[in-house]
Amino acid sequence: MNFSRASQWAGGTAGRAGIVAVFVLSAALNGAPALSSQYLALFIASALVCAAALLTPRLPWPLAPCLVTATTAWWGWPMALLLGVVMYDLAIARRLRAAAGCAAVALAANLAGYPATRLWAEQRYASALLVWLFAVVVGLWLGNRRRLIQALAADVEHMRVEARLREEAARIAERSRIAAEMHDVLAHRLSLIALHTGVLATKSATMPAPVAERLALLRTASTEALTDLRDVLGALREPDAPQTSAALTPVMRDVQELVDEARAAGQRVAMTTEGRPDQAPTTHRLAAYRIVQEALTNARKHAEGALVTVRVDYRPPATLVEVVNTAGTPANTLSVDSGYGLIGLGERVTALGGNLSAGPAGSGSWCLAARIPHPVGTPQNGTRT
Template structure:
């Protein structure tokens, strides 16, 4: 925050300026007015300065009082009148400021406390009063422009926040759809095999047959729960993937190379070493990063490094400096969605420029602790 934006500093600065101009008016009264008008002029100057400093009075009080006082005491109160005219023009009351200045100049010619001013003195008064009005008009316009820009910035921030919220919600729905595709397949296999074994339960001990029935019913119910959960998390099923979503990163990089992109893939471990949720996150990060590189770093190279762990799955995608594509769309909320996905898995996500001028996207996702189950045979 600059000093001009600090309300306390601005208020203090205004009080100092009012004090200086009031002191100048008082000095004018003490040195220029006749003895019969000297003390009243000093008192009026002090009161007028207090009215300008005390901004809780109605806006028209100070202009009226100082204009009337100028009609009595003359040009000695011009410093305070200049302040009043400045305030009026800052408040975008330019027509009213012109009216008060015209009245002040006219009544000064008949001020009983001073001799009738000459034409050159009238011209000087006009210039003295015109300068603060011009300055006030400039300050008022600038403040209005700053207020408009601040409102625009606040609106853009709000829209950005709403866009990020929508991106996070969309990513959560995507996660639900992807996990549905993967888990539904595995649960259906469990239900199928448990059903086959249940059909042969007559040749198995009764406790094992009961367990098989329970397993089949539980897997069938889990499939139904998955469908219900997916419907609750997303209101537009037509937007969700309709094909298997688990794609190997090798295939993604090969497709990118076929499209002419320079991609290097370095893998430590195999995808089977990581949970399915980690594999999906890695796939999304690599796909989004390579897409961004194609749009914003044409001609640059991309290096993908994967470590499947355990104990952690790590992925980093670095692209070197390149030129922006001529049809590149403005940056969206892809990184917001990636961050939401990684944080949902308890990981860490970073994205930003490198020292060499490129861009890096990286994530570190810890593996879940293994759950040990004790089975007792009956």
């Protein structure tokens, strides 16, 4: 670990500078009575040099410990607090052997140090050892705490990135499925329009000029629509994900069939339908099917035995879907819930200009609702059944 980075105090650079300044002032006040005037200036200069070494960032780590240790070995107990800062720094950096070495060198070399301020006089070494031990303990605790916080922050960041990637994967998968459904529903019909207009265009010589002109325009428009649809599908699908035949399976099923299947499986479902499915655009019918499918699945997982009320309104100006389930007991299954089904539904509904809401509805019930406005000028856009 870099010594200058490890020696940062919880209070920042200013807090460290203040503590070191107090220790230098304490050393000067404690050393002044015991030192003669000819040594006092040299002592203060040594303390200031040690303080500068302790406060200089990006200084090679052995330099400051060695300098403060040598100064303490000569001047003795007035410099013990500054050596305590070194002990604290080394403990944070987990250099306990270096800390023990500095203390041993300072005590041993001080036997030949300045006589008036020796650590061994009046058993001052005991006080110095207590200060250094306290500095080591505090350094170890703060260093471990700092490393724990950094590790937790890294884990939180990792989980945040993982959740974002999984959410994005859910969105991409839903967009790919939307693209497959658009391909199944729209591409075939546009191809038929283009095919039939092409056949009729071969007989344009026997038709009135305005009719032939409109027929040519219809054929051009249908061909361009196919091209635009191909571009939209390419934008919706994940570029690197190959489309399998299973992904292109037609899914134009009615919500009533889905409810009947749930009832056959033993689920309690009450359904209310307002309007006819052909009053809503095909994409809205697909969205309604997916919303009801997701809601019934979640009810089976999280509210087994609950009554599920399904309401679908296809009438303009908006397709409305509301699924409410009463309180129930979680199903005793081993299935793993990804938690991203609602994200995919939100992506689908938002792409159609609508909004999706999901949340508690009181008394332990849960409500999943969506409102998808119909396109302006197209009160209905579907195939009559």
